[in-house]
Amino acid sequence: MPNNSKRFTRRKFMQSTALTAIASATGVVAAPSILRAQGGGVKIGFLQPVSGALAYSGQQGRLGASIAVDEINAAGGIRDVGKIEPVLGDAQSTPEGGNAEVEKMNSAGVSAIVGGYGSSICLATSQTAARYDLPYLVDVGVTDAIVTRGLKNTFRFGPGFGVITKTALANLVAINEAAGKPAKTVMIVHEDSAFGSGLAKLLNEQLPLQEFQVLETIPHPTPTRDFNNVVLKIKAADPDIVIPANYYNEYVLLARTMQQQQMRPKAAIYSVLGGAASSYKFVKEFQQAAQYIMDCNHWFDPRNAKAQALKSKVEAQGQFFTYEVYLNYSCTLLLADAIERAKSSDRGRIIEALSNSSFGGHVMPYGPTKFVNGQNQGAVPTNTQVIGSDIQVILPEAFASAKAVYPMPRA
Amino acid sequence: MQLSILFPAIVNGILNGALYALIALGLTLVYGVLHIINFAHGTLLTAALFAAFFLYRIFGLDPYISVLVLTPAFFLIGYALQRFVIGPVSRGDDSNILLVTLGLAVIIENGLLFAFRGDTRTIDVAYGFAVVPFAGMFISVPRLVGFAGAVVVTLLLWLLLGLSDTGKAIRAVAKEKLGAQLSGIDVPHIYALTFGLGAACVAVAACLLIPTYYVNPHVGNAFVLIAFTTVVLGGMGSIPGALIGGVFVGLIESLCGLYLGESLGQIGIFLMFILVLLLRPGGLLGARA
Numbered sequence: 015m016p017n018n019s020k021r022f023t024r025r026k027f028m029q030s031t032a033l034t035a036i037a038s039a040t041g042v043v044a045a046p047s048i049l050r051a052q053g054g055g056v057k058i059g060f061l062q063p064v065s066g067a068l069a070y071s072g073q074q075g076r077l078g079a080s081i082a083v084d085e086i087n088a089a090g091g092i093r094d095v096g097k098i099e100p101v102l103g104d105a106q107s108t109p110e111g112g113n114a115e116v117e118k119m120n121s122a123g124v125s126a127i128v129g130g131y132g133s134s135i136c137l138a139t140s141q142t143a144a145r146y147d148l149p150y151l152v153d154v155g156v157t158d159a160i161v162t163r164g165l166k167n168t169f170r171f172g173p174g175f176g177v178i179t180k181t182a183l184a185n186l187v188a189i190n191e192a193a194g195k196p197a198k199t200v201m202i203v204h205e206d207s208a209f210g211s212g213l214a215k216l217l218n219e220q221l222p223l224q225e226f227q228v229l230e231t232i233p234h235p236t237p238t239r240d241f242n243n244v245v246l247k248i249k250a251a252d253p254d255i256v257i258p259a260n261y262y263n264e265y266v267l268l269a270r271t272m273q274q275q276q277m278r279p280k281a282a283i284y285s286v287l288g289g290a291a292s293s294y295k296f297v298k299e300f301q302q303a304a305q306y307i308m309d310c311n312h313w314f315d316p317r318n319a320k321a322q323a324l325k326s327k328v329e330a331q332g333q334f335f336t337y338e339v340y341l342n343y344s345c346t347l348l349l350a351d352a353i354e355r356a357k358s359s360d361r362g363r364i365i366e367a368l369s370n371s372s373f374g375g376h377v378m379p380y381g382p383t384k385f386v387n388g389q390n391q392g393a394v395p396t397n398t399q400v401i402g403s404d405i406q407v408i409l410p411e412a413f414a415s416a417k418a419v420y421p422m423p424r425a
Numbered sequence: 426m427q428l429s430i431l432f433p434a435i436v437n438g439i440l441n442g443a444l445y446a447l448i449a450l451g452l453t454l455v456y457g458v459l460h461i462i463n464f465a466h467g468t469l470l471t472a473a474l475f476a477a478f479f480l481y482r483i484f485g486l487d488p489y490i491s492v493l494v495l496t497p498a499f500f501l502i503g504y505a506l507q508r509f510v511i512g513p514v515s516r517g518d519d520s521n522i523l524l525v526t527l528g529l530a531v532i533i534e535n536g537l538l539f540a541f542r543g544d545t546r547t548i549d550v551a552y553g554f555a556v557v558p559f560a561g562m563f564i565s566v567p568r569l570v571g572f573a574g575a576v577v578v579t580l581l582l583w584l585l586l587g588l589s590d591t592g593k594a595i596r597a598v599a600k601e602k603l604g605a606q607l608s609g610i611d612v613p614h615i616y617a618l619t620f621g622l623g624a625a626c627v628a629v630a631a632c633l634l635i636p637t638y639y640v641n642p643h644v645g646n647a648f649v650l651i652a653f654t655t656v657v658l659g660g661m662g663s664i665p666g667a668l669i670g671g672v673f674v675g676l677i678e679s680l681c682g683l684y685l686g687e688s689l690g691q692i693g694i695f696l697m698f699i700l701v702l703l704l705r706p707g708g709l710l711g712a713r714a
Binding site for chain 2: 066
């Protein structure tokens with residue numbers, strides 16, 4: 015896809031993100047905003063891997079960002095600054111591709127960048143952006159190194175490995191104890207890039223401390239064509255819990271192979287950032303294979319009216335409401351709020367405004383943002399479980415919609 | 426490692442390998458006659474997977490029935506690509522052909538991405554999860570069908586090349602293009618016919634693959650390197666060699682995956698690849714074009 019990073023006219027933007035009249039007609043106004051556009055506008059770079067192995071996630075992320083941009087611009091733009099001019103970039107699912115786009119975006123004069131998606135991409139692109147003091151708001155990338163390198167320009171709205179693993183383990187222990195501790199052994203199946211390997215390392219360190227024995231850790235590349243051998247190993251070891259941590263396609267293949275090989279662990283398939291485990295698409299297409307799978311992952315706040323409105327809007331476009339959508343939507347609103355408070359498109363002032371952000375107008379269950387060394391302190395994952403044809407929140411109890419089915423039926 | 430999973434892993438490797446062979450058949454055929462590597466092979470597989478997916482989703486056509494529709498359709502597409510695009514644009518220069526097929530790959534892949542987004546699509550047929558219990562293991566029915574399909578297609582191609590006049594013409598062009606031309610063989614037609622046969626093989630592979638796999642605009646890339654390896658291992662241009670090479674690759678991949686881990690499993694394939702090239706440069710069956 016040549017010339018991926020380019021100034022987008024509104025028309026092109028709508029075409030590329032498959033947004034049609036619905037987005038502009040609904041006119042749902044998100045915070046920040048109202049009033050507006052006295053400035054000359056602000057260019058924001060939206061960097062996603064919209065081609066290559068991560069294309070689906072990238073396109074979903076772009077969809078979320080575009081809805082937010084449309085809503086803000088439909089309401090007149092950012093106060094005192096003007097309308098957002100999105101500059102779209104395709105990271106092509108590689109760090110090198112992402113870096114090239116950051117260079118182009120910098121040349122195009124963007125005031126900030128949102129996105130990255132993959133941990134490896136975020137690590138590289140945020141560093142490149144730092145060379146130009148370019149504010150970089152990470153949408154998904156979970157490797158903690160993204161925010162521990164002392165880069166002043168880099169902010170992460172969502173949770174990182176550390177918090178996710180800690181929450182996932184605490185919730186697993188709580189669920190297991192509530193059921194009388196039926197599970198003692200675990201197998202981890204993870205993809206072998208920065209995301210999966212980092213997560214597996216943390217789990218291997220933490221699980222034994224919680225009295226779980228890790229029988230085996232199985233890394234696999236992305237893409238993997240066949241999971242039969244992996245499932246053979248799982249069957250042979252017969253663990254109480256299988257923990258998959260991989261991207262969507264591999265997750266689905268693994269779950270399908272487990273179903274075909276009639277492999278059900280004794281207690282649970284408990285995913286940590288499972289690529290498909292809390293995906294409406296997966297549940298719709300393979301309900302039986304998805305049944306009772308638990309996941310500790312990014313999840314929107316189901317009590318938030320804006321989140322529900324966004325969900326309806328996305329589904330009305332024939333798309334699935336995935337975490338990439340609501341994380342990018344929230345990040346775009348968060349950045350717009352910072353620009354509004356900075357009253358300028360100046361990069362330094364935006365970084366300062368982000369550092370002091372207490373934005374609460376997003377759709378995640380995080381509360382107002384508070385960045386410490388670039389990490390949003392309130393960001394936490396949520397535990398979900400596929401029950402019937404729907405995905406239910408099982409923890410935290412504050413907004414749980416169902417009780418966990420644990421141990422899962424093996425039949 | 427328990428020995429109880431060794432046998433299922435071997436069976437699994439053979440079944441996977443047969444599908445690799447089927448994908449590699451088209452590649453080896455095109456190489457054998459045109460003496461070029463078709464870089465568009467993977468994207469043709471992607472296109473065929475999309476076609477099988479939409480035939481199922483829109484018309485409810487079972488992928489195994491779709492073979493009857495997509496095989497001739499992709500034969501015609503392949504024929505037209507060679508006759509009206511690759512042939513005229515390359516002007517007979519091999520390096521041009523490489524670039525043209527590479528260009529086609531980029532165009533097809535990005536065209537599919539533009540048309541269908543990066544979504545991963547799957548179909549859920551009744552037999553998708555069907556298994557045959559055998560010696561304490563569960564053998565996937567769609568994989569068994571894939572294996573049978575690969576054997577049948579290999580046999581048919583082998584018979585076509587060995588017994589029919591068209592096959593003789595193809596072999597003649599592969600061995601001595603100028604001589605064949607002087608004997609009255611329409612070389613551009615034979616080139617296009619061969620490319621069409623290669624595309625038809627890919628269509629069969631797609632129909633046999635989709636019940637247990639997925640399709641997105643990049644899916645062909647996961648198979649193309651394996652297909653190239655299979656072709657070289659089996660012997661460039663050799664039809665039975667592709668089948669043996671495919672099964673061999675599947676077996677090595679499965680066993681290395683089992684003992685070295687899935688991430689390192691691929692190493693085994695390429696170690697074997699290097700060994701074969703060192704000890705038997707012509708491939709396992711030592712094919713001569």
